[in-house]
Amino acid sequence: MITKFEKQFGELLGGGLDRLPHAMLLIGAEGLGKAVFVENLAHLLLCESPIGYAACGKCQACHWLAGSNHPDFRHIRPDADEEDEEGGREKTRKRGPGIIRIDQIRELESFVFVGSHRMGRRVVPLTEAEAMNGAAANSLLKILEEPPASVYFILTSSRQRFLLPTIRSRCRILPFAAPETAAAKEVLAHAGLAQTDERFLHLAGGVPLRVLKWKESGLLRPLQVLIETLSAPSSDPISLATRWDALLKSEPALSLEHLVEEVQRWLFDLAQERMAGRIRYHVAWPRPKAAGDGLDPITLVSAWQELMQFRGSARHPLNQLLFLEDMAAHLLRALRPVPA
Ligand SMILES: [Zn+2]
Structure with missing residues (x-):
């Protein structure tokens, strides 16, 4: 570097x-x-x-x-x-x-x-x-x-x-561009990160210092849990929102903005997978078998765009739970397979 x-x-x-x-x-x-x-x-x-x-x-x-x-x-x-x-x-x-x-x-x-x-x-x-x-x-x-x-x-x-x-x-x-993956992994290893933490590198846009910062602030664990809620989402927005709300309350390092950002990354990857057959962020996570199948890439992209609005108000939501329910509803709508 x-x-x-x-x-x-x-x-x-x-x-x-x-x-x-x-x-x-x-x-x-x-x-x-x-x-x-x-x-x-x-x-x-x-x-x-x-x-x-x-x-x-x-x-x-x-x-x-x-x-x-x-x-x-x-x-x-x-x-x-x-x-x-x-x-x-x-x-x-x-x-x-x-x-x-x-x-x-x-x-x-x-x-x-x-x-x-x-x-x-x-x-x-x-x-x-x-x-x-x-x-x-x-x-x-x-x-x-x-x-x-x-x-x-x-x-x-x-x-x-x-x-x-x-x-x-x-x-x-x-x-300023991110270093090559190999070099970035070296930085992480050098900083004493476990190999299991390397999977966050793609999630962090390939920026090793970002992973180190996440590690230091205690963000890796809640991110992992968050991804689990996304890879096997409950089918109704209220229970999904309740899980997110509980996660935010138990993990002070995780902010609402982090959460919106991660949901966006998830949608981005699903859309990429449908359109280009590859993903950018969740490379190191097992893909839910049916996730990519039957989803409409256009719907996924527009849900991703809608989440931009959420991002704008994530700093000062009037009511966190309602905010999360609304976002969960947007996500779940996009995850509904289109009838063949
Ligand atoms: Zn001088």
Whole structure:
């Protein structure tokens, strides 16, 4: 992964720092090194005596950055404070990441349009750009339409399909791809994971660090149980929803968003199997014999799309059980074989 990282870094900087785009968007799943890339690039841009493509680590700018108080550096990220106040740590974790609010972007305007403190560049990393709400995204777009010289926006996103196309189109896209399966398995083995845990690799989109994170947060077991409820679903939505509800309550690591995401992956695989004869995520799980037979791929795909809506409201459902029943009904409808 290191060499790939260096290659990507080199390619980006191939034209020299002066030709670096002013808005970059790093996309790819969590755990592929985007954050390290951003950190390296930010340090390089602000360092006062860089050595090649690396910051010196000794100058005033490097010291400030190390202490997170460089005046020309502003890191924007989803704000989870509100949720902390409401329900403490547990709840924040269950709800997933927060949002990037418009006032966070507004504060940026004065930073971006007033001159730099050090006569040089200014750098604005924006982590999880898809977490911007509509107003924040529009506000950022206005800045990106005419980016002030010497300001660099480095956006990252691990859930790029939630990004506004207009944001994407303003940025140079830098994709971060997962390593080959063999290399990824090596990473897992090296980290001391049992071979049985390797089956989660495909589920995690091939990203080993994601599996490690799941393991660490205690997500592997509930995911396994969840998959069991999917491979042998009860035929009525209420009992399926009740099983899911009990699982969510007994497994604090599993959030409603995780659950929706997994049901989507399941539908995706069923559709893929029907259309292309292969699956992407549940490669390591035994397929229920009849699952693929007689299902209508179009219905499966539209159920997958419908679940996108569920995903949007999974953070703050009005009533968890009703939410789950509704979702179970959508799933079970899609799993009804079409009459031959
Ligand atoms: Zn330096």
